[in-house]
Amino acid sequence: MVQKKKVSGNPEPPETGVLKHPKHFYGRIHILVKNRLWLQVIIALILGILAGLLIGPSFGLIDTDLSKLIGEWASIPGILFLKIIQIVVVPLIFVSIIIGLVGARDLKQLKKIGLIFVVYLIFTTAIAVGIAILLATTIKPGLYVSADSFDLEGNENLSSDISAFSMPDFKDLPSLIDSFFPTNLFGSIVHGELLSIVFFAIIIGISLLILRKNKSRPLISVLSSVQGVCMIIIKWAMLIVPIAVFGMMVKLTSGFGISTLVGLGSYVMTVLLGLFALICVYLILVFIFAKITPLDYLKKIKDAQLLAFSTSSSAVVMPLSMKVSEEKLGVRPSIAEFIIPTGAVINMNGTALYQVIAIIFLAQVFGISLGITSLLVLSFLVIGASIGTPSVPGAGIAVLAMILTGLGIPTLGIILILGVDRILDMSRTTVNVTGDLTASVIIDRTIKEDASPK
Ligand code: ASP
Numbered sequence: 511m512v513q514k515k516k517v518s519g520n521p522e523p524p525e526t527g528v529l530k531h532p533k534h535f536y537g538r539i540h541i542l543v544k545n546r547l548w549l550q551v552i553i554a555l556i557l558g559i560l561a562g563l564l565i566g567p568s569f570g571l572i573d574t575d576l577s578k579l580i581g582e583w584a585s586i587p588g589i590l591f592l593k594i595i596q597i598v599v600v601p602l603i604f605v606s607i608i609i610g611l612v613g614a615r616d617l618k619q620l621k622k623i624g625l626i627f628v629v630y631l632i633f634t635t636a637i638a639v640g641i642a643i644l645l646a647t648t649i650k651p652g653l654y655v656s657a658d659s660f661d662l663e664g665n666e667n668l669s670s671d672i673s674a675f676s677m678p679d680f681k682d683l684p685s686l687i688d689s690f691f692p693t694n695l696f697g698s699i700v701h702g703e704l705l706s707i708v709f710f711a712i713i714i715g716i717s718l719l720i721l722r723k724n725k726s727r728p729l730i731s732v733l734s735s736v737q738g739v740c741m742i743i744i745k746w747a748m749l750i751v752p753i754a755v756f757g758m759m760v761k762l763t764s765g766f767g768i769s770t771l772v773g774l775g776s777y778v779m780t781v782l783l784g785l786f787a788l789i790c791v792y793l794i795l796v797f798i799f800a801k802i803t804p805l806d807y808l809k810k811i812k813d814a815q816l817l818a819f820s821t822s823s824s825a826v827v828m829p830l831s832m833k834v835s836e837e838k839l840g841v842r843p844s845i846a847e848f849i850i851p852t853g854a855v856i857n858m859n860g861t862a863l864y865q866v867i868a869i870i871f872l873a874q875v876f877g878i879s880l881g882i883t884s885l886l887v888l889s890f891l892v893i894g895a896s897i898g899t900p901s902v903p904g905a906g907i908a909v910l911a912m913i914l915t916g917l918g919i920p921t922l923g924i925i926l927i928l929g930v931d932r933i934l935d936m937s938r939t940t941v942n943v944t945g946d947l948t949a950s951v952i953i954d955r956t957i958k959e960d961a962s963p964k
Contacts, residue, residue, distance in 0.1 A: 550752040551816040558584075558759025566764040581761035587750050588758035594747040595826045598740040600702055602829060603851040604711050605733040605740070610851075611715025612730055613844025619957065620719065626953050627849060631857055634791070634945060635896070638859035639889045641787050642866035649783075651776035651867075652874020655926075704825065704855045704900060715848075744829045755820040762932055774930050777871045781934050784863045785941045792948040799952040802839075810838040811947050818943040822935040824901035827943050828854040835947055841954040849953055853946030854901050860941030861906040862896035864934055868910055872923035880917075888917060906938060907931045 561584075563569065565577040614620040692698045692706035699707060718726045793804040802810075814834045818827045828851055835846040869888060873880050880888065891913050899909045907924060914921050 547748070547751065548812045548816050551755050551813075551820060554752040554756040555759055555816075555820060558756040559763050561756075562760040562763025565760075577764045581764040584757035584764075585761035586757065588754040588761070591747050591750055591754035592821065592823075592826060594743060595829075598743050599825050599828065600699055600704070600707060601736055602740040602744075603704060603825070603855065604699070604707050605737045606832065606847045606851045607708060607711035608715040608718065608733055609730070609737060610844050610846070610848030611712065612718045612726065613842075613847065614719060617716075617719060620716070622957060623845060623848065623953055626956055627852070627949060630949050630952060634788075634795075634857075634859050634948075635862055635893050637791055638784075638788055638863040639866055639892060641784050641791075642863045643870070643885055643889070645780050645784050645787075646867045646870035646874075649776065649780050650874055651780045652871045654776040655774060655871075655875055705898065708852055708855050712852075741829065748830070751817065751820075758820060774927065777867070777927065778930050778934065780871070781864050781867050782937060784867055785860055785937050788859060788863055788941055789944060792944050796948055796951060800839075800955045802951070810834065811944065814943050814947060815940050818940045819936045822903035822932070822939045824854040824858070824939055824942045824946070827939075828901075828946075831943055831946055835950045839947065839951045839954075841950045845954045845957070846950050849950040850946050853949050854943075856897045857945050857949060858896040858899050858901070858906075858942050859945045860938035861899050861909075862892050863941070864906055864938045865892045865896065865910050865913065868907075868927055869913060869917065869919065872914065872919050872926065873917075875926065876920060876923060878919055884917065888913070891917075901942070903935055903939075904931065906935065 562581070565572055565580055567574060567577075611620060614623065692703065692709060695710045698710065718730065793807060796802050796807050797804060808815075811834055814827055814831045817830055818824065821827065831854070832846050832850045835841040835850055836843055841849075866888065869892075870880060895909045895913055896906075899905045907928065911921050911924050914923060
């Protein structure tokens with residue numbers, strides 16, 4: 511018999527032949543899963559989906575009302591998680607952008623960061639819209655689906671989800687532009703208007719950078735404390751992420767008919783293919799600018815991606831993205847703290863791609879032909895709309911309604927795609943978050959190379 515060396519302190523459990531004590535497996539699994547948020551989230555996701563499908567209408571094992579009730583109860587940890595994050599997301603976006611801006615070396619460097627960010631936004635949004643038009647017009651997903659095959663009657667209550675995000679009408683464009691320039695900081699904070707908050711934060715951040723150090727220091731230290739408090743609260747919220755994800759998936763899939771997914775398969779697959787292509791573009795950009803290989807990059811950002819997939823909200827993932835950007839991708843805090851929160855609000859390429867495909871799909875379903883001019887108008891509308899889309903679940907489809915009206919496509923079409931929107935929301939949010947992280951790492955590396963010490 512081979513003698514085992516004694517390890518001091520922590521004795522190995524005795525070998526019991528082929529069969530090992532269950533505790534042994536538990537110990538191993540515990541070590542494997544501990545401190546690996548991504549693994550915990552994946553396990554929770556899979557278990558949640560399975561549990562949800564099992565009690566859902568597809569299997570018909572239990573009564574629909576009971577499965578609905580179980581779904582509601584299961585979603586409580588998820589609601590709690592989202593509520594905690596919502597408490598801190600507004601102040602966190604506000605203070606992080608300011609702290610990021612004042613962390614810049616000087617105004618010249620700030621200009622450079624801003625310029626690269628704008629170029630990045632224009633370039634990647636154009637690619638996203640281009641991919642969407644290419645895929646939707648070549649695959650033509652709308653030709654596989656007939657509007658008549660959907661029961662649009664009696665679904666009006668679904669549109670209440672949409673009206674929750676009622677957007678200004680297309681003809682109100684001037685007043686929409688006017689609303690981009692807010693006048694009351696506290697009003698914007700109270701109403702959670704993220705775009706306005708970003709606007710204020712940028713103005714205040716630049717002013718603080720110009721202000722003399724002895725005058726700006728007190729305010730900066732107060733803002734840093736606010737940021738610290740928010741991060742502690744987020745740390746607490748993160749403790750319940752796996753259980754929250756499990757519950758959210760149970761609720762999501764328990765009310766989910768697989769038949770809806772199959773019926774709209776061509777549309778779902780086109781959007782997913784487009785999002786996948788966009789992720790590939792990001793991976794190539796990161797490889798070119800930051801010399802990080804695709805696999806390595808995905809490994810580093812998977813925590814943020816999985817949380818985006820589970821929560822469907824870039825705003826909720828923003829604090830984790832900031833951490834991932836700084837700690838895993840080595841982005842300087844001054845850049846991460848400016849780019850990630852700003853990106854979470856305005857950089858939504860996954861949403862833009864999805865909106866273009868959804869519009870072309872619906873136009874095909876309703877037999878409306880979109881010529882080159884319409885496609886061009888559509889592209890500009892979507893670029894503007896994706897910037898204005900709030901970074902919360904379901905916002906993309908709500909904003910879509912406004913664009914549809916502008917293009918003369920029946921808004922009722924939204925009801926067609928609402929049934930599968932959650933899965934697409936999860937996927938496009940993952941791409942949105944990946945886009946923010948990619949922007950931060952590219953800007954960090956570009957500025958580093960360029961900035962020659964004076
Ligand atoms: N849920 C998305 C996000 O937070 C926005 C959307 O609905 O497209 O990034």
